[in-house]
Amino acid sequence: MRTELNVNGQLHVLDVEPRKTLVDCLREDLRLVGAHTGCEHGVCGACTVIVDGTPVRSCLMFAVQAEGSEIITIEGVAPAPGELSILQDAFCETHGMQCGFCTPGMILAAHALLRDNLEPTREDIVEAISGNICRCTGYDQIVEAISLAARRMRGRNMPDGVPA
C-alpha cells in the first residue's frame, strides 16, 4: 500500500503492507533503528516515537495510520552529527542509562514532557516516564537527567548569574 510518511521533517514514499506496524516500518524500511521493539504489546515503551507532538508506542500503530502525521524519532533529536541536544547531553551527564535499549524511548518521552513543562516536579517526571520500562537503572539517574535538562533549558540564553 502506497504510504507517505513524514519522519524527522523528511517525506518518504513507501510501499508498506497494511498490517505492518510503524516501528517495523521505521526500522526495516527507513532503517531508523533507534526505536526498539521490547514487548510489541504496548507496555515497555522502547518503541516510543513522537507523533504530532505526542509520545506514542509505534508497536501499537500501523505504519499506514501515520500518513499525514509528523513523526519524530530519536534520530531527529540531535542538532547535528556528533552533537547532542541539551536533554541527550543531560542523560550522558547523569548516566541516565546502562544498556541503552530503553534510552531512545525514554528520551523521547522526556522530550515531550519538557516541551510543555520546563519546571517539572519529580512526580511530573515520574509520571511522564512511567510508560517506559528501564530494567537497568531503577530510574534514579533518568529522573535526575530530565530534571537537569529542564534546569539547563530554563537557563538558556540567560546572562551569567541569573538564577534559572
Next chain:
Amino acid sequence: MSAAKGKFRYISSDRRVLEDRRFVVGKGNFVADIVRPNMKHVAVVFSPHPAARIVNIDASEALKMAGVHYVLTGDELAAATQPMPNGMPTPEVKRYPLAVGQARYVGEWVVAVVADTRALAEDAAEKVKVEYEPLPFVVDGKEAFKKESPPVHPAHGSNILLDKTFVWGDVEGDFAASPRKLSFSQKWGRSSTVPIETFGVIAEWDAWREVLDVWASIQMPKYADQIATAMRLPMNAVRVHQDVDVGGSYGVKRGIKQTVLVCYLSKKLNVPVRLIEDRLDNMRGGDAHGPERNFDVELAFDDNGIIRSMKMDALDNVGAYAGRSPFQLGKPIGAIVGPYKIKSVQYRAMAVTSNKTVQEAVRAFGQSPTNYTIERALDEVAWALNLDRLEVRRRNFIQPHEFPYLIPSGTSYDSGNYPGLVDKVVKQVDLDALYAERDRLRAEGLLAGVGIASCLEPSGGNSAFEPLLNRQNKTTTWMDSCRIAVDALGTVTATMHTTSAGQGHETLVATVVGEALEIDPEKIRISRAHTLDVMPSNSPVGSRMAIMLGGAAFHAANKLKRKMMTIAAHDLGVPLEDLVWDEGTMTSKKNPEQKRTWNEVVLIAHRHFYRMPEDMEPGLTAQHVMQVPNGGKLPTDDDRIQMYPCFSFEFHVVLMSIDPDIGKPVFRRYMIGHDCGTVINPKIVHGMTIGGIAHGIGAALLEEFAYDDEGQLLTQSFMDYLLPSAHEVPKIETVHQVTPSPLTVFGQKGSGESGYLGAPAVISSAVNDALHPLGIKMNSLPLKITKLGDAIAEARAKAGKEMKQ
C-alpha cells in the same frame, strides 16, 4: 603489584560513561539493528502441552507458501548437532534446541520455520500441524523430587539432578550444645531478569571461507566454544562479533539453543539466518527463567542470639532441562553464612527437573534467594528471643579485625567493616525516628513495618562451584584479558574480549589504562575484538569485570609502560631505575635534562629499530591474561572451596506501609549502605546499585512466572508479568563506605548484584514486621498485592475484628 592507594587521577572521579553517547542518539549496535544481505528469518512452533510425545509433524501447508524456505524439526537438528552442554553428570538429560520425540514444557520449541520475513515465518508457523500424545507431568518442585513423580526425562530415571549434603564443621555437636533451636520454611518464587531486549542472534555461514559469523545479544562465558562443539566445527571456524551492544542481560542472555538453531539453518541453507525472539517466545520458550527455590532451615543458637549452627535444605525446581541452573545452588556456598560468624553449616542442595521452562543464570547466580533466607534466619532468632533485629545482626557480625575471615565452607572473605557501615546507615536514616514513624502509621490504621537486611556480594566471579558439584569437572581457570597497543602516531587502543550489556566496560578499561599511563581516558580507543582475534575472557559474570578486566587492563598498561621506559633508558644510556614516568614523559632522576617524551619513544619503537634495546620486539603492544585472585584450587576432599575472592557488603533499611484493605505495599523510606571497596566510576556503581534494588523490588513484590495446575504458564506478557515502572521504585538514599580489597589492583570489589541481593530480603523483613500485629508471616516471594491482601483478610477474619473501626 598494586597501585598506590589514595592518589588516583581518574579512578573514583565522577566521570562520564563513554558508551552513553551512542545510546542517547539511538546509535547503539543491537543485534536487531544488524542486517545481512539476503538474510532470512525464523519463527518457532511451540508445545502447548507440559509433557507430550510428538506423534507427527506435518509442514506441507507451510512449505507451500511463497517466501517460506524451510521447516526444521528436532529430529533433523539432533542428528546433525551435538547436544548442548550439560553441567551436571547427567548424560541422559539431553537438550537440543528443538524438542526431540517429546515436548517437556509448555512453550518448548518444537519446529522452526524459515521465511523471507519474520511476519511470513509466523504465518507459516501457524500452518504447521503437530500431533501430540499428552503424557503425565509435574510442575511443583517438591512433588518432582518424590520417587513416584513422572520423570521429565524417563531415560534419566528420576527428576533428581543433584542431591548432595555438605557438612562443614561439627553441626550435630553445635546443635546438641545449643540451648535454643528453631526452624522455618520459605520459598523464592520463579522470576527472572527479563531484559527489555529479548534474545536475538544472526548466523552467517560462508561455505568458501569456511567461517561461521555470529552476531548475538549474548553474555556468556565460552560461547564460541559451545557453538563450535554443537556444530562440530573447529573453533577457529566460528567468529563471534563482540561489538554487538546487548540490551540488558543481568545473567540470562545465554541463548545457546537459539544460536545452534540459526547456525544450523544458515549452514544448511547457505544464507544468513536471524532469530529475534518476540516477547512470547522469550517468556515461555527463551529458556531464561530464574531460580525457584524451596528452603527448609533449622537454627541452633543461644539466649544471646548468637547463631552457632545452621542446617539449610535448598531445593531448586530447574524446569525441563539441566542447563547451568543446578550450579546456582553451588555459588551460595561461598557466602553460606552471610556476614555472620556461624561456626558450622549443613547444606543440602537439591535440583529437580519439572515440566516448566528451562532456567538460566540470573543476577547473583542463586545468591539472592539464599540471602533472603539467611536474613530471615536472623529475623527469626530476634523474634524468638524478643530481641532487636539489628542487635542480633550486630552480635553475629564478623568484626573488622577478623579479616581475612575463613567461613566453614572454605572460602576466605577478603575484607570488610560491617558494623562501621551499619552505624553510618543507622545514623543517617535515624533508626529510632524510623520506628517512631512506623508506629505513627500503625496508629493511623495502616500496617507498617521496618525492614532490615545485610548482604554480601561475592565478586570476581569464577566457576569454583563446578568442580564442587561435579567432581568430573576440574575447571579452575577463569581468566580475563586486555591488550593495549600504541600505534605509530602515538594514540592508544585497548582491546577487551567480551560483549557488554550496559556495565560500562569500555569506560572501565579506558579509566584504568588512563590511570596507569597518566593519560586522558577519553583519548583512548576501546575495541571489542571478535573471537578470531581474541584473548581469553570469561565474560561479565559474577560481578567480576571491575576486578578482572580492570585488573588485566592495569597489568597490561604497566607492561607497556615498562617497555616504553626500557626503550627510553636504553636510548638515553641510563639505568631503567633512574627514570621516572610523568604523564608519559620519562625523565632521569639524576639529571632531569635527560628525558624522552612519549612521542620520541613511539618513534623509536615504530621506526628507529637501530635505537632499540637488543632482543626487544619493535612496536608498542602489551597484553595481560589475569586469573581470578585467590582462586585456582580444586575443592578439598571434605568439600571446602575458595569461591569468589572479594566480598562487597551492603546494608538495607526500609520503612513500608500496607493498606490493610487492599494489601498494597508502599515504600516510605529506602536507604542502602554500600561498600564495594574502591569505586572506579561512581556513576556506574550508583546505577548498578539502584537498578539492582529496582530488580529486587520486582522479584519481591511483582514478578512471577506463575503456572497453573495444568502446567500452563499464566504470565507470558508484560500485562501479567509486571516489571517495576518509575512509579514502583521509590527514591533510594545511599550511604557509602570504602573498605578496599587487598586482592585487587585498586582495592575494588564487584557492584553489579548488591541491590538485587538485599532488596528482596529487606522487603520480606519489612512486610513481616508490618504483619506482626496480625500474628502472621509471609513465607514466599513474590508478595503480590493479591497474596498480601488475602493473607491480611484471612488474619483479620480469624481475629474477628477490624483494625479500622
